[in-house]
Structures are given as structure tokens and as C-alpha cells.
Amino acid sequence: MFLSRRSAVTAGLFSVALTIPNWPDVVGRMEMVRRGSSPRMGMSDVETVIAMTERISELDDQFGGRHARPMAAAFLVNTVAPYLRADATDAVRKAMMAAASDLCYLTGYMAVDEGLEGLGQKYYLKALELAGASEDHLTYCTTLRGMSVQAVDLGHGSSALRLANSAASASPQAGPRMRAFLAGQQAHAAAQSGDTSDALRYLKEAEAAMDKAESREKSFGSYDPASLHYHISHVRYELGDLPGAIDAMKESDKLCYEIYRRSRVKERATLAEFQIQHGHLESACATWNQALDEYSLVKSGRVDRRMQRMVGMIRPHLENQHARSLYERARTVIPPSLLA
Structure with missing residues (x-):
């Protein structure tokens, strides 16, 4: 269930403003996406953006952000931006902003994968802006979590935890898979921040939520048991349990889907670092x-x-x-x- 626009841009987003430096207030920002002179837009155009985002995401998983991001950036500029200015019904415009938000998030994630940290943050902020305006609850929370992942990878545990907590607080009615997705990141960030009790509590929440999600349906292309074991490994590593970290990362590698080549290479390298240490x-x-x-x-x-x-x-x-x-x-x- 999505938040209303007012609650998304005030209650939920206000807490985010406390965690992100120089956060631009999104209240009223939807008016920045003005109608232009482009042809009228329909749901088929929205579906095109969604399908293109899915394909680019698959390329990113297989070949890395340096291959796929230029394609996403060009698609945003040449196709999605004109769509956002086109004439459309309110429902279609809202759906297009949600689709654009998801593509901005993906483009930011790929920029971070390239090592372009500042550029990634700019895309993330644009994704949050569009998600808040379109009431796209899923992309809104996912983007905050992505920003937490970026922070924890850079060693900024406290900032990562604030962002992860903001994502979780903005998603009070998340289903079990989404809850596992958010709690796993909270656990990793808490562990890096030195908060052992919260790290273990969040990890237990993630494991319980994943058990519920897996008992309902198998889900390819979202948070899965391999991702959970990745978080278990990093929590154990941050807490000084190298054998536990190694075992969990081995399990993550064993469960990783074949398409996720970039993650597999990165996480095998991480496992090797744990082993040599x-x-x-x-x-x-x-x-x-x-x-x-x-x-x-x-x-x-x-x-x-x-x-x-x-x-x-x-x-x-x-x-x-x-x-x-x-x-x-x-x-x-x-x-x-x-x-x-």
C-alpha cells in the first residue's frame, strides 16, 4: 500500500532530510516536470520504459555498470525526459514518473558501480524526487537502501545506518521479502557502526522475513537467499567472526543465480579476502x-x-x-x- 503524496513528501521524506546532506525538499517539486509540446503519451510508452529498464538491469547484472550505464543515461535524456514533458492523463503521467524513478535509481546504482560516487548520488536524489511525486513507494524505499549500500561500501557506517533506518521507517507495511531486503541492510550497517545488538536483531528479522517470503513463492530477480547470506557474511565479518563470514559467503556464492555475474565475481573476491585474512x-x-x-x-x-x-x-x-x-x-x- 502506497503512502499518499502528502505523507510521502512530508512525514516520510522529512525524516530522510535529516539523513542526507543538502537534501533538496521534494515538496512541490513535481511542478518542475512541466508539460511540453511533445505528442500525447500513453501507457504503452510507460511499458516501454519499464521494459527497457529491465533489459538494462539484466545487462548490468551480467556485464557491470561501465557497459550498461551509458545506455541508460542516453535513454533517460533522449526518450524519458521528452515523455515527462508530453501531454498525458494524470494516471499516465504518474506512472511515467514512477518508471523514470526506477530508471534513475538503476542509473545511479550503475554509476556507483563504476566508482562515480557523486554522480550516483545525483541520480539517487532524482529517483527519490520522482518516487515521492509519483507515490512510488517501492522505488522510494529501494533508493534509500541503495544510498545506504553506497555509504556502507565507503565505510560510513553511521550514515549507512541512518539511511537504512529511514528506508525501513518509510515502508511500514512492507511484505516479507521487502522486509528482508531492508533489514539485511540495516544489519550490515549496524554491524559496521559497532552496534552488535542491533545488527544481530536486524539479521534475525531478515532471516525470519526471508523464511516467510520463500515459503510463499520463489522470486527471481529480487532479494533472495543468496543476498541474505551475503549480509550474514558481512555482519559476521564486522563482528570479528571470520569463519562465520567465510561460511556464509560460500553459501551466498552457491545460491547465486547464473545471471548475476558481476556480483559473483565481486563476492568471490571478497570471500578470498576473508580467507587470506x-x-x-x-x-x-x-x-x-x-x-x-x-x-x-x-x-x-x-x-x-x-x-x-x-x-x-x-x-x-x-x-x-x-x-x-x-x-x-x-x-x-x-x-x-x-x-x-
Whole structure:
């Protein structure tokens, strides 16, 4: 059930204003999307944007943001922006703004994947603006969570937790899968912030919600057991439980759908980092080799950073045959600019 426009732009969004630096008030911002001279827009145009967003998302999952984001950005400028200015009924205009919000969120996510953090935030803020104006509750909460993911990846645990909590508070009637999606991120952010009790409480909520969601239906393309185990792994890592983090990340890798190549490469590299920190050098080398198997197919700044870290972490161990073999292979696969 969606919030009314007034509640979305006042009660819910007001709490967000406290968590995002320089948050532009979205009250009245829908008027910024003015009607232009474009042809009349219909629901078929909305469906085109939705379908295009789904296809771009699939490309992002398989090949990384550096491949897919330019396509999304061009589609936003050349197609979606004129749609937003076109003549339409209120219902169609609202649906188009919701579709545009989802595409802005995806484009921001891909910008962050490239390592363009500031650009990603700009797209996220535009997604929030359009979601609030169109009463698109799902994209609104998803975008806040995406901003929390960005913050936690940058090591800003307190900001990540505030954003994750804002996403959860703006979604009081979320279904079990959405609740797991939000609580898993709350758990990760709380753990990074050093709040052990809340991290474990949120993680328990995520696990219970996922059990309910999985008992109702299997859902491809949304928060799933692999994603939950990813969060379990990071919570355990932040709390100092390396063996638990390794086990959970292995389970996440085992459950990961084939289409999610970028996530698989990144998370295998993360698993290898956990393994080498735990003193399991040869296991780490084997896992890194698995990541390298698909690395050349993925164009992602986040994955590139993982590969840079891999090279730095194995250099002290080059007397070991497995580490030396991995290092030599990496030099043939990873761009020289990342090896410097």
C-alpha cells in the first residue's frame, strides 16, 4: 500500500532530510516536470520504459555498470525526459514518473558501480524526487537502501545506518521479502557502526522475513537467499567472526543465480579476502582464480578495486607456489593501470 503524496513528501521524506546532506525538499517539486509540446503519451510508452529498464538491469547484472550505464543515461535524456514533458492523463503521467524513478535509481546504482560516487548520488536524489511525486513507494524505499549500500561500501557506517533506518521507517507495511531486503541492510550497517545488538536483531528479522517470503513463492530477480547470506557474511565479518563470514559467503556464492555475474565475481573476491585474512592462503588463491575466470567479462569499478586489493594482498606471499601462479595469471588478465 502506497503512502499518499502528502505523507510521502512530508512525514516520510522529512525524516530522510535529516539523513542526507543538502537534501533538496521534494515538496512541490513535481511542478518542475512541466508539460511540453511533445505528442500525447500513453501507457504503452510507460511499458516501454519499464521494459527497457529491465533489459538494462539484466545487462548490468551480467556485464557491470561501465557497459550498461551509458545506455541508460542516453535513454533517460533522449526518450524519458521528452515523455515527462508530453501531454498525458494524470494516471499516465504518474506512472511515467514512477518508471523514470526506477530508471534513475538503476542509473545511479550503475554509476556507483563504476566508482562515480557523486554522480550516483545525483541520480539517487532524482529517483527519490520522482518516487515521492509519483507515490512510488517501492522505488522510494529501494533508493534509500541503495544510498545506504553506497555509504556502507565507503565505510560510513553511521550514515549507512541512518539511511537504512529511514528506508525501513518509510515502508511500514512492507511484505516479507521487502522486509528482508531492508533489514539485511540495516544489519550490515549496524554491524559496521559497532552496534552488535542491533545488527544481530536486524539479521534475525531478515532471516525470519526471508523464511516467510520463500515459503510463499520463489522470486527471481529480487532479494533472495543468496543476498541474505551475503549480509550474514558481512555482519559476521564486522563482528570479528571470520569463519562465520567465510561460511556464509560460500553459501551466498552457491545460491547465486547464473545471471548475476558481476556480483559473483565481486563476492568471490571478497570471500578470498576473508580467507587470506583467516590464514587460508591456498583457499584464497583458488577463490581468486574463480573470480578471474569471469573478470574479463565484467566492466565494474567495484570489481576493479577488488582486483587491485587482490594483487596487494598476495604480493607478500609470492614465495608460495599458489600465490605466485595467481599473481602471474593476474598480470595477464588485469589491466596494467590497475597493477601499478
